[in-house]
Amino acid sequence: MTSSFLHPSILLIAGALLLPFIQGPLRRPYLFLVPLLGLGAVLYNTTLAGSYGLVNFLDWQLVFGRVDRLATVFALIMALMAVIGTLYGLHVDRAGEHMAAWFYAAGSLGVIYSGDYLSLFLFWEMMAFASVFLIWFRRGPNSLAVGYRYLIIHTIGGIILLAGILLHYQSTGSIAFNLLDVSHPQPATWLIMIGFGLNAAMVPLHFWLPEAYGEASFNGAVFLCAFTTKTAVYALARACAGMEILVVLGVIMALYGMIYAVMENDIRKLLAWSIVSQVGYMVASIGIGTNLAINGAVAHAVAHILYKSLLFMGTGSVLYMTGKTKFTELGGLHAKMPATFFFTLIGCLSISAVPLFAAYASKSMIIAAGFEQHLNWAVWLLMFGATGTFIYNGLKLPYFLFFGTNRCSQATWDKAADPPGNMLIAMTLGATMCILVGTAPGSLYTLLPHAVDYTPYTAYQLMETLQLLGFAALAFFLLKKYVEPMDRVCFDIDWLGRQLGRAFLFMVRHPLQWLDTAWGEAYRVVGLGSLMTISRFWSWFDWHAIDGVVDGIARGVRALGGKVRVLQSGQIQVALFYLSSLAAVVLLTFVVSQLL
Amino acid sequence: MRSLIAYLQARLKTVVTLCFALLAVIAVASLLVDTQHAHTWVEQHLPFFWSLFGFAATALIIGVARWFGRSGIQAPAEVYDRTLLPCEEEE
Numbered sequence: 001m002t003s004s005f006l007h008p009s010i011l012l013i014a015g016a017l018l019l020p021f022i023q024g025p026l027r028r029p030y031l032f033l034v035p036l037l038g039l040g041a042v043l044y045n046t047t048l049a050g051s052y053g054l055v056n057f058l059d060w061q062l063v064f065g066r067v068d069r070l071a072t073v074f075a076l077i078m079a080l081m082a083v084i085g086t087l088y089g090l091h092v093d094r095a096g097e098h099m100a101a102w103f104y105a106a107g108s109l110g111v112i113y114s115g116d117y118l119s120l121f122l123f124w125e126m127m128a129f130a131s132v133f134l135i136w137f138r139r140g141p142n143s144l145a146v147g148y149r150y151l152i153i154h155t156i157g158g159i160i161l162l163a164g165i166l167l168h169y170q171s172t173g174s175i176a177f178n179l180l181d182v183s184h185p186q187p188a189t190w191l192i193m194i195g196f197g198l199n200a201a202m203v204p205l206h207f208w209l210p211e212a213y214g215e216a217s218f219n220g221a222v223f224l225c226a227f228t229t230k231t232a233v234y235a236l237a238r239a240c241a242g243m244e245i246l247v248v249l250g251v252i253m254a255l256y257g258m259i260y261a262v263m264e265n266d267i268r269k270l271l272a273w274s275i276v277s278q279v280g281y282m283v284a285s286i287g288i289g290t291n292l293a294i295n296g297a298v299a300h301a302v303a304h305i306l307y308k309s310l311l312f313m314g315t316g317s318v319l320y321m322t323g324k325t326k327f328t329e330l331g332g333l334h335a336k337m338p339a340t341f342f343f344t345l346i347g348c349l350s351i352s353a354v355p356l357f358a359a360y361a362s363k364s365m366i367i368a369a370g371f372e373q374h375l376n377w378a379v380w381l382l383m384f385g386a387t388g389t390f391i392y393n394g395l396k397l398p399y400f401l402f403f404g405t406n407r408c409s410q411a412t413w414d415k416a417a418d419p420p421g422n423m424l425i426a427m428t429l430g431a432t433m434c435i436l437v438g439t440a441p442g443s444l445y446t447l448l449p450h451a452v453d454y455t456p457y458t459a460y461q462l463m464e465t466l467q468l469l470g471f472a473a474l475a476f477f478l479l480k481k482y483v484e485p486m487d488r489v490c491f492d493i494d495w496l497g498r499q500l501g502r503a504f505l506f507m508v509r510h511p512l513q514w515l516d517t518a519w520g521e522a523y524r525v526v527g528l529g530s531l532m533t534i535s536r537f538w539s540w541f542d543w544h545a546i547d548g549v550v551d552g553i554a555r556g557v558r559a560l561g562g563k564v565r566v567l568q569s570g571q572i573q574v575a576l577f578y579l580s581s582l583a584a585v586v587l588l589t590f591v592v593s594q595l596l
Numbered sequence: 597m598r599s600l601i602a603y604l605q606a607r608l609k610t611v612v613t614l615c616f617a618l619l620a621v622i623a624v625a626s627l628l629v630d631t632q633h634a635h636t637w638v639e640q641h642l643p644f645f646w647s648l649f650g651f652a653a654t655a656l657i658i659g660v661a662r663w664f665g666r667s668g669i670q671a672p673a674e675v676y677d678r679t680l681l682p683c684e685e686e687e
Binding site: 263338341371460463465486 | 618635636644646650651655657659669670672673675
């Protein structure tokens with residue numbers, strides 16, 4: 001390892017391993033200190049550029065510390081999230097939960113700083129195996145099953161990625177983690193893209209996300225919403241920038257996630273669907289691939305981590321205090337959780353790209369990049385999706401959770417209150433960052449991978465946004481009875497499974513059953529009749545031929561025995577008579593035969 | 597925060613009127629903005645384009661979500677009984 005590079009993952013892993021031994025009053029300062037050291041290491045690394053942490057392994061050179069602008073901006077936001085996330089769950093006593101979160105963050109930072117596919121794969125898998133504990137630690141009735149499904153899916157994704165890496169090495173002889181030849185994609189390129197795409201929740205490989213993030217522990221979801229998908233966005237931006245299929249996939253994600261979020265009854269699943277939708281914007285932007293588009297994808301990833309973690313902290317507070325996550329069991333909470341409402345509202349305004357809030361500075365950049373490349377169809381659909389984002393996240397979530405009809409039971413209402421101080425401080429930090437990025441986008445733009453010549457605050461763009469949001473809000477309040485939450489689940493890919501199951505059942509019940517009946521009838525008529533005829537013949541043959549021969553021999557033997565029995569009278573003179581007669585016959589026969 | 601919300605809730609009609617007035621101001625102001633930087637022809641030449649887009653897109657999204665949900669995508673909450681082990685959920 002080169003001494004000038006400080007790998008934040010090492011600090012987080014070492015901190016996690018020591019955590020069980022830190023007990024009592026030292027625990028909380030230690031919990032705060034370790035991710036802060038990680039952030040310090042990332043800040044220190046921002047002064048560097050180039051490849052560090054070079055390790056020779058077999059025939060390869062592993063690069064654990066590739067530092068450039070793309071890696072730096074992602075490392076900064078991930079390290080900051082480790083601090084905010086840990087602060088949010090500071091009062092959680094279970095050391096294992098913090099350890100899992102830190103290993104998870106270490107995996108993400110490891111991927112970001114990796115300069116080769118081998119070390120990337122190592123940290124990639126570390127993320128999967130650490131993050132599953134954030135689901136299991138919820139300890140709900142479904143947590144175990146959901147966690148296993150999450151792990152299986154990510155293991156499959158890891159295998160696909162590994163297959164891609166091996167094919168890439170076979171064809172190029174290099175394991176360097178750089179831009180692939182996306183204009184002439186080989187099987188290796190597709191496999192690597194699919195491996196990354198699974199973690200980015202690309203439709204149809206997205207189904208693990210809403211289930212897992214909705215089921216995670218209240219603070220685990222804050223980590224989950226930041227690391228997996230955005231690390232995948234980083235990996236796609238690094239390796240697959242300009243891959244045209246990503247524009248199509250990104251638009252599908254943006255719309256698919258949006259429609260499901262509009263229908264969703266669970267507040268945290270709604271946010272999970274929102275991740276699918278928002279990551280779609282990033283994926284589409286990476287597919288566009290220009291400098292402005294890559295800047296837009298990275299800026300949106302940073303903004304998304306800030307507002308989405310804030311939203312998961314707000315809804316996590318509702319879960320933590322009331323134990324409920326369904327709109328149909330909540331409502332009117334602004335009166336009992338005013339601070340939570342305030343911070344959640346900032347997250348809602350940020351994701352909706354309201355001027356002065358985070359996503360306004362980033363989403364508009366993606367739209368501009370699309371128009372610049374004359375991808376009008378994609379941009380119009382993304383604008384359509386952006387309207388949907390405002391509906392489900394800017395209006396539906398705050399309205400039905402904090403206002404609307406109060407559907408809380410008396411017990412839920414009694415438990416509802418703002419969460420402990422550390423959770424409020426973490427939300428304050430997140431909200432401040434959202435407003436900072438929105439009001440002073442230059443602070444974010446200076447970190448982006450390419451030089452930025454972009455201003456979001458033009459009169460036209462402000463009017464465009466205000467018109468869109470204002471009249472979307474009008475339509476929402478006129479039609480809100482049609483999006484009233486209902487206690488129902490939404491089928492996703494499982495709908496396809498259910499339809500296939502139904503089709504199989506229909507096939508078994510109808511065509512296969514008919515075939516079975518027809519076969520039985522044919523057997524009865526043709527097969528059984530023939531068998532009976534053949535059997536009757538063999539029965540006759542057995543009776544008359546075989547039994548006839550056997551019985552005939554028996555009867556012959558019996559008759560001969562009767563004759564022989566007469567010969568044996570017991571009188572010596574009779575016996576001598578027969579014997580001499582027989583000898584005379586034999587002698588006569590012999591003489592005649594000699595004469596002839 | 598609570599008192600501000602209670603204050604506004606007590607004057608809901610005034611709040612709604614103000615919101616409508618604000619929408620009208622936004623719509624009128626959109627006519628005064630220089631549209632030279634607009635990306636497409638339709639933005640430049642159709643008055644209140646983004647107002648219409650926002651309203652129509654919302655109506656369409658709500659309609660599509662409702663149709664999609666009723667076409668068999670939504671099911672009763674207990675459609676899957678996934679409970680494996682009796683264990684206490686964290687609170």
